[in-house]
Amino acid sequence: xxxxxxxxxxxxxxxxxxxxxxxxxxxxxxxxxxxxxxxxxxxxxxxxxxxxxxxxxxxxxxxxxxxxxxxxxxxxxxxxxxxxxxxxxxxxxxxxxxxxxxxxxxxxxxxxxxxxxxxxxxxxxxxxxxxxxxxxxxxxxxxxxxxxxxxxxxxxxxxxxxxxxxxxxxxxxxxxxxxxxxxxxxxxxxxxxxxxxxxxxxxxxxxxxxxxxxxxxxxxxxxxxxxxxxxxxxxxxxxxxxxxxxxxxxxxxxxxxxxxxxxxxxxxxxxxxxxxxxxxxxxxxxxxxxxxxxxxxxxxxxxxxxxxxxxxxxxxxxxxxxxxxxxxxxxxxxxxxxxxxxxxxxxxxxxxxxxxxxxxxxxxxxxxxxxxxxxxxxxxxxxxxxxxxxxxxxxxxxxxxxxxxxxxxxxxxxxxxxxxxxxxxxxxxxxxxxxxxxxxxxxxxxxxxxxxxxxxxxxxxxxxxxxxxxxxxxxxxxxxxxxxxxxxxxxxxxxxxxxxxxx
Ligand code: FRU
Numbered sequence: 122x123x124x125x126x127x128x129x130x131x132x133x134x135x136x137x138x139x140x141x142x143x144x145x146x147x148x149x150x151x152x153x154x155x156x157x158x159x160x161x162x163x164x165x166x167x168x169x170x171x172x173x174x175x176x177x178x179x180x181x182x183x184x185x186x187x188x189x190x191x192x193x194x195x196x197x198x199x200x201x202x203x204x205x206x207x208x209x210x211x212x213x214x215x216x217x218x219x220x221x222x223x224x225x226x227x228x229x230x231x232x233x234x235x236x237x238x239x240x241x242x243x244x245x246x247x248x249x250x251x252x253x254x255x256x257x258x259x260x261x262x263x264x265x266x267x268x269x270x271x272x273x274x275x276x277x278x279x280x281x282x283x284x285x286x287x288x289x290x291x292x293x294x295x296x297x298x299x300x301x302x303x304x305x306x307x308x309x310x311x312x313x314x315x316x317x318x319x320x321x322x323x324x325x326x327x328x329x330x331x332x333x334x335x336x337x338x339x340x341x342x343x344x345x346x347x348x349x350x351x352x353x354x355x356x357x358x359x360x361x362x363x364x365x366x367x368x369x370x371x372x373x374x375x376x377x378x379x380x381x382x383x384x385x386x387x388x389x390x391x392x393x394x395x396x397x398x399x400x401x402x403x404x405x406x407x408x409x410x411x412x413x414x415x416x417x418x419x420x421x422x423x424x425x426x427x428x429x430x431x432x433x434x435x436x437x438x439x440x441x442x443x444x445x446x447x448x449x450x451x452x453x454x455x456x457x458x459x460x461x462x463x464x465x466x467x468x469x470x471x472x473x474x475x476x477x478x479x480x481x482x483x484x485x486x487x488x489x490x491x492x493x494x495x496x497x498x499x500x501x502x503x504x505x506x507x508x509x510x511x512x513x514x515x516x517x518x519x520x521x522x523x524x525x526x527x528x529x530x531x532x533x534x535x536x537x538x539x540x541x542x543x544x545x546x547x548x549x550x551x552x553x554x555x556x557x558x559x560x561x562x563x564x565x566x567x568x569x570x571x572x573x574x575x576x577x578x579x580x581x582x583x584x585x586x587x588x589x590x591x592x593x594x595x596x597x598x599x600x601x602x603x604x605x606x607x608x609x610x611x612x613x614x615x616x617x618x619x620x621x622x623x624x
Contacts, residue, residue: 163624167455167580168582169580170485173458178456183210183241184241191289192214192429193212195241196210196211208236209228212225219488233280233300234266234278236264236265238364239261239262239314240313243430250341251287261283262281262313262315262326263282265299266311279311281300281313283301296343301342302337312328313328316367320404324340324342325367327366327380329363329364331362333350335347336349351406355412357388358384358387360384360385361385364425364427368436370436372469377475380397380409381427391556392446393421394423398415411474415477417479419541420561422582424440427439438479440460442461447556451553463482464481465480469589471568478591489620491619493617494614494617498607500606504580508615509576513536514571515536518610520532524601528600529547529548534572541592543560543583545558549601572588575587581598583595
């Protein structure tokens, strides 16, 4: 009896030891995960306002859809390195478009190819039939790029596939009969953006097909029919058309349709850029209101931008904050590239023309600290902040951000030419690409005497929003240390709003 009790005590003691050991391992793991988090999002150049993945390569935003209070952001992701590679859909979520939580990879390449860009929709009526037990399916529609077909010199190596989620977008199952839209022999046949066209109870897919857009429609997201083509003779054609988007927007109680078409190269300041058309869409064809060229963002570093689906009347846009000219060689180590600040889109009439204006979503205000007025020479700039000021149309003005290493970034307005500019030629590391040091320019459209400017500045980027978002520029830069000092040319005082880090 006594022996048995002793044995029992021994066993208990051992169990306790194992438990203590397990607990301490767990504790160490949690603690190191926490320090990882702390260092991971705070490396040199790491954006503190903008989404970037913990590590590795990112390009286009994909599958953006708002559902049950969550903004889903999928993105072109290569999880094995910091350069472009076999594409996956990475995944992050946010409740407020500011704070992001990165989740496991949503879609992996398979025998049909890599997972290229695309969109996601909420299939509320279960038109696809994927819904079960009353669960609303989310459907992702994306390009599958078959590298083998490409290498073999085929023309039809990009096809459109779908996947569904029955747990509100967290995990995805690919459709067994993919692809759902076969390539008719166009090498660039990609980036499907799908929307519900309520008037005819059908889905409309806007697809980039080399040098034009092709619209398709479907009752169920599985069977697609060609509707029409647009744009061969219109807009900018300095490169391949990619990542389109189509949506209605109201202006003065009238509904207009906006067609966004990304283009690479051939952007307004070289390399990648986002153009758009304003017109009408009748469920079958898109008719532009005029033949004018319009750019959503004139800076070198906004690309592949499209909008979130299912956000009601609000249209929220997000772009990739980079340029294919040098995206693969920018001097970050742990990760490469980031997204822009989410922007709310609105049509505005400027000098008789309808322009698509974009401004930071109002949620940016939720991370604002106390605003303060500063003047030239101020040397206590934080890492991430907003600058707000007004300038006169008739005089040049500029803001210089400087650091102790003698590097500087200049953002200004050239009154003679009516242009905004960003000069990053001396902003730090610029020699990784000959194009990078170039000054970028954007026209001013508003004729108002007073120019209204907002700059959103992060560790390695600036976004300029002029005249309520009718001229926008995005530019990245890589200084060896923080720009802590500011010089103002022809500006007396400006307002600074320091921002909290999102990480
Ligand atoms: C645009 C793009 C898309 C394509 C994806 C591949 O940046 O070239 O057209 O789907 O990137 O990663």
